[in-house]
Amino acid sequence: MKSNTARAIPVVDLPSWAADACHELRAILGAIAVEDVDALCGLLAQAGVIAVHGLGREGLMMRAFSMRLFHLGLQAIPVGDMALPAIGEGDLLVASAGPGHFDTVAALMRIARSAGAKTVLFTAEPGAPLRSCADLTILLPARTMARPVEHSSGPLALPMGSAYEGGLFLLCEHIVAQLASRLEIDEVSMRARHTTLE
Structure with a gap:
């Protein structure tokens, strides 16, 4: 027999949750090898x-x-955009495979390398099979969809693969900031390249 008593849904305090999520992301970003990020910028x-x-x-x-x-x-x-030209010597493929392997990513990395391009892999897995296809691997030690919550230590604020995806976004923004400084490009120049067809 069903109970008519409604179960209370726990209230998640937003500032507290945000602090936990930021702590989780900060730990991920703090574990990324600075020398690998510098190599990628180069x-x-x-x-x-x-x-x-x-x-x-x-x-x-x-x-x-x-x-x-x-x-x-x-x-x-x-990749997949019709404006992407052929890549070869002097070009670069940057791919993400948080769980360590996707057949499509593996195929693209092999094609790029056979054409003479360099390849970079973002992943959460130190033993990622795709590392053998990459000239440079950037390791983001975060939970992905491939790692259930029961295999993680401690409580997690971000569900499923969100920690890896959030960490990847923040890392890429950091790389953009590093490149802007290295190439001496200011935000005014960046804004001038933003599309006006909106």
Whole structure:
């Protein structure tokens, strides 16, 4: 027999939750190797065409990254966009595979390398199989969809793969800031490249 008594839904205090989420993201970003980020900035600054790729919500983060790279004046285009030219020597593929492997990402990385382009992998897994296809791997030690909550230590504010995706977004924004400083590009110049067809 069903009870007519409504169960109380726990109230989540927004400031407290936000503090927990920020703490979670800060721990992820604090564990990223600074020398790897610096190496990636160097590759991006020197690249001709920069192709970016990711799947699902990771893909949205990578598309946001390509937009900011474009605002810096770099030729960054998501894989799958019809405007993406052939890539080869001097070009770069930057791909995200939080869980460590996706067949489509593996195929794209092999194609890029065989064409002579360099490849960069963002992942959460130290033992990611795709590391063997990458010239540079950036490790974000965060929970992804591939790691259930019971395999994580301590309470988590961000569900499913949100910690990895949020960490990826913040890391990419940091890379954009680093590149802007390195290339001596100010926000006025970046804003001038923003689309007006809105």
